[in-house]
Structures are given as C-alpha cells and as structure tokens.
Amino acid sequence: GESVGLHLPTLSVQEGDNSIINCAYSNSASDYFIWYKQESGKGPQFIIDIRSNMDKRQGQRVTVLLNKTVKHLSLQIAATQPGDSAVYFCAETSRAGNMLTFGGGTRLMVKP
C-alpha cells in the first residue's frame, strides 16, 4: 500500500516495549482531544479520546495524558505489537466546534 506520510517523525520500538507518542496542540480553547491511528491506504481510526476536565484516560493497552498547562497530549501504548505499526495523529476540537484540527503525525514502527 501507499505510504501515509513520507517525512514524518518516526518512533521505532521493540515488540513488547511500551511506546509514548507526543503531541503539542495550539488552541487554548480546545476542550476535546482524540488520538487516531492511520494505516497505509486507510482512513484514520479512532483510538481514544479525552476531554479537558480530565488529565488521564485509559483504554485497552492505551492511555492518553493531557497537560493543559503546556498544551501537551501523549499517547502511551503498552506492550506494543507489530499490528500497532501505523501513523498516529492527535486531533483537537471544542464542544462548540465542528472541525477537527490534526497535528503532524508520528510514524510508529514496531520491530519484531
């Protein structure tokens, strides 16, 4: 399949290790944040979200941390698997907003 992103920052991890992907957002008015996973040739896939009244939210093998003070978001993936290899985007919006604003994306490569 075709590449989603040719010149993205890349994080390379060993299978079984934990991964941390970071994102800085720009709009202080944003109060809803989403992490998406995008595999080559496919649309973005919803992973986990968090609202601004929280600073941490956990899902299955994934955790999102939100630091509103420095406008920083992170995605932690536990026990990374080869199937986690993809490009990961953070996106922000507000309760009153309709459009998502996406960050630049990080390519995660999992070595077996």
Next chain:
Amino acid sequence: DTGVSQDPRHKITKRGQNVTFRCDPISEHNRLYWYRQTLGQGPEFLTYFQNEAQLEKSRLLSDRFSAERPKGSFSTLEIQRTEQGDSAMYLCASSLRQGGEQYFGPGTRLTVT
C-alpha cells in the same frame, strides 16, 4: 470498518476533468464532514453538514469544489476543472453529536495527471 463508506476508493483523472466522490455515513449520524489529506500531513477540514445543511466551509474549499447532502444521508463532493494540486486523499467522517468523536471512512485517493 467504521461503518462510513466512500466510493470510489481510487480515481485517476486528467487535468481539467470533473470528478465526484460519494460518502455514506453511519446511518444514525446526522453530522458529516469532508477532509483532505496530502502525503505527510494530517487531514485538513474542508466542510461540514448537519443533516442536509452545509454549515461550515474552509477557505481550502475553492469555488471549483462543491459538496451536497440532499437528503441528509449520503453526501457528494464534486471537483470541477481538476488541477494537479487537487491530488490528495479525500476523507469523509461522521459523528452523532457536536464536539464528539468523528468516524472516518477509508477515503478516496484522487490522482490528477
């Protein structure tokens, strides 16, 4: 599979031709969005519908672009007089509520030669 479908998945056209893409959102979702994604970038917002009303348009949506959602269900995005710079992945998403998660379709990859 998110339940959002797009057709066609790939389109190759010559510069100057018109193209039309279709999006079928998740059936109970009344909000529908179009985004464009170029290689190495995140998706960029183009336009948004609530039911059949087009409520928001990006500056990226030039007058060669038009989108419709006539019955509040499926939507079409037409590009007239295509240019090479229109080559991109066109993504559709739908959501149930304002400020909620958006579910994306697989996209239509447009190549203008």
